[in-house]
Amino acid sequence: MSAQSQLLEARRLAQLLLSATELSKEIFAEIAREVGVPVQVARALCLIEGPTSMSELASKFTCDKSYITPLADQMEEMGLLERVPGVDRRKKLLELTPLGLTAQTQLEAQIALRSPVMVSLTPTERETLEQLLAKLS
């Protein structure tokens, strides 16, 4: 294959990957809007399962812990979670309230139904895609 056609192929695939990722993000943002929470709050709701310390959430978010403080503040103000002191009293455990759990359930149901991969691909195609994407990392 010529260098030129390799370049074109590399670009096409990079562009398709980017578009697919952006579409996923758009659908996620749309679902978050419908559930009535900001996108980052929705992301946090999807990552909190059981009492989660703030550093733990930062690690799942792949962000610095300083980013979690105002996010947790916001979620607390919205009544979605509470900060509960941990056994190690330096730690604060984030625990979803009933309201938070409801929002989480709504988000997850919509994601399972409306993710572009779920909507546009058959189970076999999804499996193939998963294997190919896994090879990339």
Add this chain to the structure above:
Amino acid sequence: MSAQSQLLEARRLAQLLLSATELSKEIFAEIAREVGVPVQVARALCLIEGPTSMSELASKFTCDKSYITPLADQMEEMGLLERVPGVDRRKKLLELTPLGLTAQTQLEAQIALRSPVMVSLTPTERETLEQLLAKLS
């Protein structure tokens, strides 16, 4: 399939898509660094083929035209391009200098060689991936 396992599958695939996109971006950033240009300059270099008006570049970049002005300034200062007045004298055409063309060629050669999709997948796998990703949009 249960709602729960659909959720897990949707999440796994979304995560894989995101990771693949981020890996692509990292490799691109690495190549830009090696060629000695900021990432956005590298992106612009890949998008300019022949005289390109600033609005045209904004549209390829999918950004506002106000973002292109300082980017073009920077590229002009680096000696990578020149602003040439168009026939329609409201327009300024961006034209790569010999230095800009050299940088573009270097970038493109490395992208063709080192894109994660080119490195990790066989031609057949790339074709399958391309078809699956195209189905998503």
Add this chain to the structure above:
DNA sequence: TATTGTTATACTCTATAACTATA
């Protein structure tokens, strides 16, 4: 009146560094 490019400004997302309170 509509379009091109410019300018000034502001917003979103996120990180760094310094701080406090525990351990």
Add this chain to the structure above:
DNA sequence: TATAGTTATAGAGTATAACAATA
């Protein structure tokens, strides 16, 4: 001394709105 969370601040990337020149 090291870790968890907080605070203040700063940076990257990008958009909005008002503007000047040209169509």
